[in-house]
Amino acid sequence: MLYRRLIPSLLLRRGRLVKGVRYADHRDAGNPATVARAHNAQDADELFVVDIDASREGRGPDMAAIAKVANECAMPLTVGGGVGDLAAASACMAVGADKLLVTSAALDRPSFIGDLARIFGSQAVVVGVDVTGAEGRWRLFDHRVGGPATPAAQDWIVRVVEEGAGEIRLMAVDREGTRSGFDLELLALARGLVRVPIVLEGGAGSLEHCAEALRAGADGIALGTMLVFSDYNLVKIGRYLAGAGQWIRA
Amino acid sequence: MIRIVDYGAGNLASVRRAVWRAGGEAEIASRPEDLADAERVILPGVGAAGAAAARLRERGWSDALDHHVRRRGTPMLGICLGLQLLAERLYEFGDHAGLGWIPGHVVAVPVDTDIRVPHMGWNTVTVKPEAKELFGSPSPMPAYYFCHSFMLTRVPEELVMARTVHGGDVIAAVRADTVFATQFHPEKSQLEGERLLGAFLAWKP
Amino acid sequence: MRYCSRCLMPETAETLTFDAQGVCSVCRQIEVQKSAIDWDARGRELDVLIATVRGKHDYDCIVPFSGGKDSTFTLWYLVAVKKLKPLVVRFDHGFMRPTVEANTRRTLRRLGCDVITFTPNWQVVRKLMFESLKRRGDFCWHCHTGIFSYPMWVSLKHRVPLLFWGEPSSEYGSFYGYHELEEADERRFNRLVNLGINAEDMLGMVDDSISDYPIEARDLLPYTFPPAAELRRAGTKSVFLGYYIPWDVKAHVDVIKRELGWQGDEVEGVPPQYDYEKIECFMQGVRDYLRYLKRGFGRTTHLVSIDIRNHRMDRPTGERLVSEYDGARPAALDLFLEILGISEERFLALVEPHVVAPHQMPDCATCRARPNKPPWDFDLWRQAVEAGKRTP
Numbered sequence: 048m049l050y051r052r053l054i055p056s057l058l059l060r061r062g063r064l065v066k067g068v069r070y071a072d073h074r075d076a077g078n079p080a081t082v083a084r085a086h087n088a089q090d091a092d093e094l095f096v097v098d099i100d101a102s103r104e105g106r107g108p109d110m111a112a113i114a115k116v117a118n119e120c121a122m123p124l125t126v127g128g129g130v131g132d133l134a135a136a137s138a139c140m141a142v143g144a145d146k147l148l149v150t151s152a153a154l155d156r157p158s159f160i161g162d163l164a165r166i167f168g169s170q171a172v173v174v175g176v177d178v179t180g181a182e183g184r185w186r187l188f189d190h191r192v193g194g195p196a197t198p199a200a201q202d203w204i205v206r207v208v209e210e211g212a213g214e215i216r217l218m219a220v221d222r223e224g225t226r227s228g229f230d231l232e233l234l235a236l237a238r239g240l241v242r243v244p245i246v247l248e249g250g251a252g253s254l255e256h257c258a259e260a261l262r263a264g265a266d267g268i269a270l271g272t273m274l275v276f277s278d279y280n281l282v283k284i285g286r287y288l289a290g291a292g293q294w295i296r297a
Numbered sequence: 298m299i300r301i302v303d304y305g306a307g308n309l310a311s312v313r314r315a316v317w318r319a320g321g322e323a324e325i326a327s328r329p330e331d332l333a334d335a336e337r338v339i340l341p342g343v344g345a346a347g348a349a350a351a352r353l354r355e356r357g358w359s360d361a362l363d364h365h366v367r368r369r370g371t372p373m374l375g376i377c378l379g380l381q382l383l384a385e386r387l388y389e390f391g392d393h394a395g396l397g398w399i400p401g402h403v404v405a406v407p408v409d410t411d412i413r414v415p416h417m418g419w420n421t422v423t424v425k426p427e428a429k430e431l432f433g434s435p436s437p438m439p440a441y442y443f444c445h446s447f448m449l450t451r452v453p454e455e456l457v458m459a460r461t462v463h464g465g466d467v468i469a470a471v472r473a474d475t476v477f478a479t480q481f482h483p484e485k486s487q488l489e490g491e492r493l494l495g496a497f498l499a500w501k502p
Numbered sequence: 503m504r505y506c507s508r509c510l511m512p513e514t515a516e517t518l519t520f521d522a523q524g525v526c527s528v529c530r531q532i533e534v535q536k537s538a539i540d541w542d543a544r545g546r547e548l549d550v551l552i553a554t555v556r557g558k559h560d561y562d563c564i565v566p567f568s569g570g571k572d573s574t575f576t577l578w579y580l581v582a583v584k585k586l587k588p589l590v591v592r593f594d595h596g597f598m599r600p601t602v603e604a605n606t607r608r609t610l611r612r613l614g615c616d617v618i619t620f621t622p623n624w625q626v627v628r629k630l631m632f633e634s635l636k637r638r639g640d641f642c643w644h645c646h647t648g649i650f651s652y653p654m655w656v657s658l659k660h661r662v663p664l665l666f667w668g669e670p671s672s673e674y675g676s677f678y679g680y681h682e683l684e685e686a687d688e689r690r691f692n693r694l695v696n697l698g699i700n701a702e703d704m705l706g707m708v709d710d711s712i713s714d715y716p717i718e719a720r721d722l723l724p725y726t727f728p729p730a731a732e733l734r735r736a737g738t739k740s741v742f743l744g745y746y747i748p749w750d751v752k753a754h755v756d757v758i759k760r761e762l763g764w765q766g767d768e769v770e771g772v773p774p775q776y777d778y779e780k781i782e783c784f785m786q787g788v789r790d791y792l793r794y795l796k797r798g799f800g801r802t803t804h805l806v807s808i809d810i811r812n813h814r815m816d817r818p819t820g821e822r823l824v825s826e827y828d829g830a831r832p833a834a835l836d837l838f839l840e841i842l843g844i845s846e847e848r849f850l851a852l853v854e855p856h857v858v859a860p861h862q863m864p865d866c867a868t869c870r871a872r873p874n875k876p877p878w879d880f881d882l883w884r885q886a887v888e889a890g891k892r893t894p
Contacts, residue, residue: 048420049416049419052418077707078702078705078706081702084692085692085699087487088688088691117310117311118314121486121487122442122485122486143310165345167344169446170417170445242408243413244413245413253859266417276637277637277639277855278637278638278697278796282517283516290519296419
């Protein structure tokens with residue numbers, strides 16, 4: 048039976064990893080290649096790496112750093128941040144990415160999702176859906192401007208799958224870095240709208256948060272702060288979740 | 298020399314690195330002629346099967362692989378598309394011809410209320426006893442990384458080496474003579490994958 | 503808080519899980535040790551391994567050595583029983599105590615070995631201790647990584663490909679199972695040793711919070727695990743003696759006391775009958791105290807659990823010892839705070855985010871109410887700390 052996935056989520060800035068709260072306030076979180084090495088050794092199910100300045104600076108992701116990270120990954124690597132055209136996408140795949148994460152570029156041009164899916168296969172296209180607000184008041188979020196984006200969150204989730212997304216990375220922006228727990232209502236919304244796998248991110252702070260999200264049906268959970276500023280690691284989290292009856296590799 | 302076929306459809310660096318981790322050394326085969334010194338061949342591949350099959354034929358790979366693998370008996374490991382391409386017909390974005398090395402059709406993974414598609418993630422695989430050596434003596438319930446929306450079907454049972462379950466049965470691996478192919482990605486399946494690659498490096502079919 | 507139904511380990515212990523009977527994974531693993539391992543076969547494997555190196559290099563093997571019970575027994579076994587010529591490698595973490603130093607000199611002289619001792623830059627160590635405490639609630643990063651990295655570099659430099667460690671982690675945790683060949687390789691380093699932090703990470707993380715001593719990449723070489731490609735080219739094999747022979751701590755301690763005059767020591771927060779445990783570090787009390795603050799149990803819980811598992815103690819006796827010894831404030835904490843130049847309040851504030859639910863950290867006043875009596879060599883520890891102060 049298909050396991051649920053624990054996915055470290057790494058933010059890349061100027062050749063180092065950083066972590067912060069709500070897309071701000073970033074502290075050094077290590078060297079990309081060696082952090083990937085540690086996660087690989089701890090049997091991370093996958094790895095997300097996002098170049099957080101790329102979109103805003105109008106460029107593709109940092110290829111040198113991505114290549115070094117890819118070298119350490121014996122598990123799938125999803126790369127995002129500035130994946131804005133086919134050239135950037137191809138370059139990512141060429142240096143070792145397995146999947147592409149597109150967020151802003153999809154907002155600007157939804158048909159880009161389909162372009163990627165036709166070339167790389169929809170299973171290689173992950174669309175990042177950033178949502179702010181709470182139940183009943185969710186708004187799609189554009190991190191480039193730090194504010195709401197136009198389509199309604201529900202509509203956008205359906206749209207990206209129609210365009211060819213093979214997976215959604217659903218980010219509860221308000222929870223990011225807060226360690227206050229995942230947004231399970233948001234997950235429920237998305238799960239009801241589409242049939243592709245959904246990876247939930249934003250707010251993981253405790254073992255119980257992780258268990259809750261899996262019980263609520265997340266196909267995968269992405270962990271950021273929880274793995275950086277604490278002595279939680281994937282081995283411990285996996286053992287706990289398996290011990291709590293979750294279907295997780297451990 | 299272990300050669301990884303580059304026909305424009307795969308993450309070659311990952312496969313090469315994984316072979317290194319498993320204790321071997323592999324080079325890329327950029328042209329069909331590069332297979333001449335191959336003691337073992339790896340056929341990777343991600344993306345659309347139909348387009349990949351067309352590329353294999355156009356660039357002379359299907360003839361070269363037929364010669365080196367099927368006629369000379371060079372062991373070959375097919376990964377993901379490298380499994381699907383062996384089939385006769387590929388029903389992805391139309392109807393395309395595969396290499397036809399094994400009977401079988403590639404069709405969409407059936408939609409089911411209990412599962413999500415693409416089939417994405419680590420799934421447990423049931424390995425037939427006769428295939429344990431091919432898998433490198435895996436743990437009792439090994440898991441490997443799957444990442445696909447289309448799957449191989451209608452393969453004669455004696456060629457099927459392993460299965461997984463996603464909704465219904467999904468063929469996880471086949472073997473035909475000196476060809477061993479997996480739907481999952483051993484190069485992205487950490488230690489279990491490394492074991493399988495190690496076994497392939499030592500395989501005497 | 504849940505506890506194992508057999509031993510006294512709580513749910514907050516790392517990687518511990520409970521089965522349907524409430525028995526913990528370490529208790530179950532020990533069952534495997536007693537029943538499912540073919541130790542004769544393992545012994546033959548050891549001899550085959552030894553045969554591949556004996557007499558072929560400048561040294562037959564490297565034995566990383568702290569002077570504690572495990573490395574002392576390992577060295578004795580390889581020299582006195584297997585008649586190997588090892589190069590002994592010591593990593594001086596900065597907190598050595600006189601008894602372990604005397605034990606070490608006696609052991610090394612009686613057995614007869616060449617020894618390399620490496621002492622890292624103390625000013626660098628201080629900053630690493632602080633960053634590690636902040637990020638992981640564990641100040642021992644420099645020690646974990648140095649102990650496992652430095653001998654690998656010696657192995658490469660001296661072209662001695664085989665290294666023998668002592669006790670495998672399956673003896674005290676569930677990161678590896680007994681049936682797995684645990685090697686002290688890059689995977690283990692990143693899974694179990696370095697708290698998930700490599701030297702290249704530390705370089706960008708460490709700041710001037712407690713000292714403005716500049717740190718560059720070269721300063722962190724002793725904590726850097728050599729590249730996997732280099733180790734493979736050299737044919738490095740880094741194994742645990744405890745994979746090849748059953749690990750019986752009490753029996754081993756008897757052997758080294760008898761054969762080498764090895765002596766135990768008074769250890770903070772631990773009943774006197776465990777005088778063989780962790781004698782090689784005067785910060786051990788603070789380390790154990792951190793575990794108590796974060797997880798609600800200390801070294802006494804760990805030790806009595808081992809005895810309960812091996813049928814040497816009953817549970818009520820264990821419980822009594824735990825309540826008497828676990829959680830007392832160590833004398834070494836004052837020295838620890840001086841090394842970093844921080845207050846006890848600041849220390850507790852740094853630890854608090856790392857507390858493992860459902861345990862709750864006691865407050866400062868509660869902690870201070872149960873102090874340990876300083877051990878006999880406390881003044882020598884103080885002198886070591888004074889020696890490292892840059893400002894009067």
